[in-house]
Amino acid sequence: MLNNNLLFGSNNPNKLSFSSERGLPHFPPKAKRIIYLFQNGAPSHVDLFDYKPMLKKWHGKQIPDELTHGKRFSTMTGNQVSRPVLGEISNFAQHGQSGAWISDFMPETAKVADELCFIKSMYTESVNHAPAITFFLTGTEQPGRPSMGSWLTYGLGNSSKDLPDFVVMTSRDKEASCGQIFYDYYWGSGFLPSKFQGVKFRGSGDPVLYLKNPEGMSRSMRRNLLDDLQALNELNHQEFGDPEILSRIAQYEMSYKMQMSVPELTDFSDEPQHVLEMYGPDVNRKGSYAYNCIMARRLAERGVPFIQCMHAGWDQHKNLNHQLKIQCQDTDAPSAALIKDLKQRGMLEDTLVIWGGEFGRTPFLQGDIGDYKNWGRDHHPYVFSLWMAGAGVKPGFSFGASDDFGFNPIENPVHVHDFQATVMHLMGINHEDFTFKHQGRRYRLTDVHGHVVKDILS
Template sequence: MTDSLQNEIGLKQSQLTTRRALLGGSVTGIGAMALNQLLANESPAAAAETDVSPGLPGLPHFAPKAKRVIYLFQSGGPSHIDLFDHKESLDKLHGTDLPDSIRGDQRLTGMTSWQKSFPVVKPLWGGKRCGEHGTWIGNPLPHTQTIADEISIVRSMWTEAINHDPAVTYINTGSQQIGHASMGSWLSYGLGSENEDFPAYMVLLSQGTGKNPGQPLFSRLWGSGYLPSSHQGVMLRPGANPVLYLQNPAGVSRDSRRNLLDTLGQLNQMHWDSSGDPETLARIEAYEMAYRMQTSVPDLTDVSDEPESTFELYGEDSRRPGTFAANCLLARRMAEHGVRFIQLFHRGWDQHVSLEHQLPRQCKDVDQASAALVKDLKRLGMLKDTLVVWGGEFGRTVYSQGELGNPSSGRDHHGRCFTTWMAGGGVKAGFDYGTTDEFAYNIVENPVHIRDLNATILHLLGIDHSRFTFKFRGLSQRLTGVEEAHVVDGLVS
């Protein structure tokens, strides 16, 4: 090959744009646009124009009935037998062995699979018919009895999971396997936030006051999974520092923090230019959100401006940070500030032993505050567009774990049927849905899988669950999983 021909080929090659260079240049432009948008929103002019962080284009798919969700998650499995799903037949069946035809081929946990008999235990505290439609609610929940006309009680929930961690993971992420995005992260990703000073997804934890500490809760339950990490839940802790590492160290002013973030933004932009790593943009957004939260979070958690009537409504525990009651009050304040998804996890519902002593105390922790939240939202005119969900990962067995009549006996896990209640946000008020058999052991009418519950929550927020996807590992991932799921139209008002 002649020198002149080689020079001509080299010139043509230098004029060509490689596929890698083209894609790299494209994402760099996108990154610059994203960074400019984030920085522009920090200016006073931008703040005056909007206080909304939008989600995906095209969402919601249709007009929503709810703007936000408060999910009161009762971790451990509340006993639907004692609290919501009363059967008069159990009074007569008390002490008899659960028929094999009812139990069938159900997979049992290792805690009762060894038992030679499965004695039926009737509801231990009784209950009463409540509200205009006369729904039965157990006496351990006297305050919940007062909101019977505001809630839909779903008695036909079910799940395949029989152990806590996979069951809690399943109902919160749509899969029993770890690594998937939580419901709050999906909503943050899809719908964004109504207030740029707060994350779209916030989490509060509390612990039952009984002797049962409950199963551990891991941060992946409010994690973003394969979604951008900026959509993971932000957990608030009780005390002087609700969010770790949020406040500036001693001697660091807000202006110097602003200058530092500007420099970090430039460095992260340089990293994005060279790598195209989407987590770089998430990191920039996280820093900016933390900066805004330095002033917004202290205002949120300072309840000194609440009237005395508020504490009377939520109960005396609402004065003590970290309790379920205090967290319910904070949840209402978050809803007022436009937080999209608020999730309260309350541990301690795993009554394998000492059911007689543990369950009433566990109910006392949450009963008044749960009812107060619904009443408070209605008082403020917010219940109509705020969906409140109350429930756990599964229910409890009608049979006794351990010897019948022994004070140390309890109830085992039960996924074939359990109860969840919902209020506001487009669900029917004063309504019962689903029926179980005479043992409250199997569903006989209107089954609602946990995927169906999640599909219904998305529907109330204006989202078609089948079209709300994220491509990951070759699959179109969904909150409702790859299996079939249905919106429970019978619950929608």
């Protein structure tokens, strides 16, 4: 009997949704894999990539009321009467043939400026972290929907035989002064089969728990045990028809394969010293952003199609002067090294790398302009920047623009759903035609919104 939960496609509502029969990709993809460098806490666009000389001219003066009128901010500044403009705390310069404006806090990123495609007119809907991150990664502010990685790996099927198709790694700043919580639903599968949820690699000890056999159990014994367990699960599936039983079988088999693949994956002895040095001094420290970036490249090499690296620490409500520089020191060299590493291996042409957070930071100050050590910026969903590089996007290109204060988009605004539609397009998926029926309604990552940003496509 056909299970309605396994139907997809608004144009083909009776097509079975098994990996060999989903009809995906809809067209030849530009990207074979995605590495999403998600910066939890929201990097300050006006201090890093969106150069605004007006901020220094207005430093300490009240930001124009017409910009803030009717706007919603977090509780930190929602009732703040005075909102003095805070000039950028870094120095900007143009880099590469593209002339991209990049902060001196990001010197290594500046060296790969001509590989980057900036979107400087992003905007979103939530002013708080968890809903805004959930919105970026799942298409809605409420937890429980499938994440982007789950949608893509569900739709496009398996490409890695010995590793999960969706891997997640997390890290946080060295001082851990303004970290965010990493909720499991950021990489959850929602109502999709659970085999498509992200597999989190831990930052200490064994990357994945329970991969090692207990003392006295050989690999052949483990194989025999799994064969018997699979036979029992198949009997249960024949009786009950629960698709989660098939997911359980698949996950047991993947765990068995990972017993061999993960130790090799995490052994950096085959990495040339100059490559390790490129990622920075923290590259061998498990759980660091640098370690996760080189792991992302190694996972991509081995066929993993969606890798999500999440780094917390960008929530600088206070001590922006000191803390932003630390965050950049943690992330700048590894991010740039990943671009260079992929390019020198011929992988950048079919790998999409994304760098960005859930929103930006306010051009005005949170707090007192005279309290230099405690300068900070509040959450700012109205405009912010991110960059992409690699497969299918124009290198050395900047799209969209914000006003003179970096407060609102004034040219080519890009909504979160537009961004999601574009990412899916690069993977060969028409976001409007890729849906999943759940509780009587067809859902998609972009809900009922989203347009592909064609101007950034190469």
